[in-house]
Amino acid sequence: MAFVQGAGLDVGQKRSVGHVCQTRGYGNAGVNVRVARVSARRCAVVSMQQRAEQDAAQAKKIKVAVLGATGSVGQRFIELLGGHPWFDVVALGASSRSAGKPYEEACRWKQAVPIPEETRRVVVSDCDASLEAFKDVKIVFSGLDNEVAGDIEEAFAKTGKAVFSNAKNHRMDPDVPILIPPVNAAHVEVLPAQIKARNFNGGFLVTNANCSTTVMSIGLKPIMEKFGIEKIHVTTMQAISGAGYPGLPSMDIIDNVVPYIGSEEEKMESESKKIYGTIGKDGTFENADFVVSAMCNRVHVLDGHLEAISLKLKTPATPEQVIEAIKAYPSVTKQLGLPSAPEKDVVYCDAPDRPQTRLDRMLGGGFTVSVGRVRKCTINDIRLVCLGHNTIVGAAGGSIINAELCVAKGLISRE
Ligand SMILES: NC(=O)C1=CN([C@@H]2O[C@H](COP(=O)(O)OP(=O)(O)OC[C@H]3O[C@@H](n4cnc5c(N)ncnc54)[C@H](OP(=O)(O)O)[C@@H]3O)[C@@H](O)[C@H]2O)C=CC1
Numbered sequence: 195m196a197f198v199q200g201a202g203l204d205v206g207q208k209r210s211v212g213h214v215c216q217t218r219g220y221g222n223a224g225v226n227v228r229v230a231r232v233s234a235r236r237c238a239v240v241s242m243q244q245r246a247e248q249d250a251a252q253a254k255k256i257k258v259a260v261l262g263a264t265g266s267v268g269q270r271f272i273e274l275l276g277g278h279p280w281f282d283v284v285a286l287g288a289s290s291r292s293a294g295k296p297y298e299e300a301c302r303w304k305q306a307v308p309i310p311e312e313t314r315r316v317v318v319s320d321c322d323a324s325l326e327a328f329k330d331v332k333i334v335f336s337g338l339d340n341e342v343a344g345d346i347e348e349a350f351a352k353t354g355k356a357v358f359s360n361a362k363n364h365r366m367d368p369d370v371p372i373l374i375p376p377v378n379a380a381h382v383e384v385l386p387a388q389i390k391a392r393n394f395n396g397g398f399l400v401t402n403a404n405c406s407t408t409v410m411s412i413g414l415k416p417i418m419e420k421f422g423i424e425k426i427h428v429t430t431m432q433a434i435s436g437a438g439y440p441g442l443p444s445m446d447i448i449d450n451v452v453p454y455i456g457s458e459e460e461k462m463e464s465e466s467k468k469i470y471g472t473i474g475k476d477g478t479f480e481n482a483d484f485v486v487s488a489m490c491n492r493v494h495v496l497d498g499h500l501e502a503i504s505l506k507l508k509t510p511a512t513p514e515q516v517i518e519a520i521k522a523y524p525s526v527t528k529q530l531g532l533p534s535a536p537e538k539d540v541v542y543c544d545a546p547d548r549p550q551t552r553l554d555r556m557l558g559g560g561f562t563v564s565v566g567r568v569r570k571c572t573i574n575d576i577r578l579v580c581l582g583h584n585t586i587v588g589a590a591g592g593s594i595i596n597a598e599l600c601v602a603k604g605l606i607s608r609e
């Protein structure tokens with residue numbers, strides 16, 4: 195795999211290597227030449243050693259593939275997996291329009307950082323699980339269009355791969371978790387039964403939630419845990435990137451708000467109950483008992499879903515108690531030791547006009563959900579605002595954290 199300059203070194207190591215490699219330019223010229231030669235030899239030895247160590251570290255990484263790699267979510271996967279400490283992207287899949295081309299030619303890269311060097315020239319394959327390109331891969335991240343995701347993801351799982359999907363197709367399967375580690379990390383426990391029942395050669399399927407549902411579920415978790423929730427009224431203001439690339443025509447979304455996103459309201463209302471549900475005696479999910487009413491809107495921001503929420507609690511609480519519960523909530527992903535974990539999974543913003551989409555969506559690298567404006571509600575008990583990044587915590591980043599959890603729990607071997 196590609197040699198990445200400086201990778202695997204801490205700051206102190208980089209400094210000492212720099213020091214050894216320096217040729218000194220002052221004083222006696224002859225001495226300087228000898229010092230320079232000795233330094234150059236030491237420098238070469240050190241860099242060979244480094245290179246060997248880096249190659250060994252790279253070889254130990256788990257080989258992964260990204261399907262739908264050219265799309266909005268797929269590009270986020272490629273960005274977030276660049277330099278990942280556990281995972282090495284070795285294969286990419288997309289439609290036949292992209293297959294056969296090097297990644298940099300196949301995709302119209304829209305991220306704010308360059309394509310990771312090691313991925314630029316990887317040739318995109320068709321999403322055919324039997325292809326040689328996918329042979330050594332243990333983990334498959336899918337950002338596939340839901341028109342095709344269902345069958346393709348299942349075909350990859352059948353060849354023994356751990357598949358982490360962003361599509362809606364398998365979310366409501368009774369033995370497939372909608373996994374959000376800050377909310378329901380225990381739901382990985384259904385996987386051994388799924389592996390056995392589906393006879394997938396050790397492979398399995400894990401899904402993400404719909405992105406608006408993820409933001410709401412993480413944002414409300416501290417409140418659900420402490421007081422219980424009976425009713426949720428949620429109104430979303432969702433980013434354009436949620437509709438994929440190229441998304442809505444500019445003439446439809448500039449200077450506009452579109453009060454309709456197909457099936458989004460239904461997904462928020464059903465998926466959240468499974469996410470907060472429990473695993474029953476038969477190993478499948480039992481829904482949580484609250485009700486949700488969702489109203490979903492597309493607004494003209496690029497990334498980030500903002501949600502205005504009103505809640506009826508099971509145990510009455512003041513706004514101050516709710517704020518205290520959010521602030522006290524631990525960072526579950528950090529406690530689990532997952533490499534992509536942010537400092538906090540959910541934070542409370544004290545400023546009266548926060549969170550705001552443009553200012554707060556990248557908190558925790560896009561993995562943190564922000565909550566603010568907790569106050570009394572005149573109809574229910576409490577109202578508040580939640581914000582999260584739809585293609586990071588709500589999609590690609592969420593899948594990567596899910597895969598990290600499965601590795602940490604021993605469901606994917608590192609050998
Ligand atoms: N955007 C978001 O915020 C979120 C999206 N999701 C879900 O994630 C998935 C991806 O969404 P998004 O990235 O926005 O979508 P895009 O439309 O941007 O990307 C779709 C990807 O699927 C590939 N694809 C399309 N048709 C085929 C085919 N017949 N065979 C193989 N590959 C194909 C495309 O490849 P090619 O370029 O070659 O056409 C592209 O890589 C969807 O299921 C979506 O519902 C979930 C949560 C949030």
Ligand SMILES: N[C@@H](CC(=O)OP(=O)(O)O)C(=O)O
Nearest residue numbers: 360361362404405432436437
């Ligand atoms: N519908 C979401 C993104 C999405 O694709 O959701 P799902 O994966 O549930 O279809 C949005 O527009 O912001």
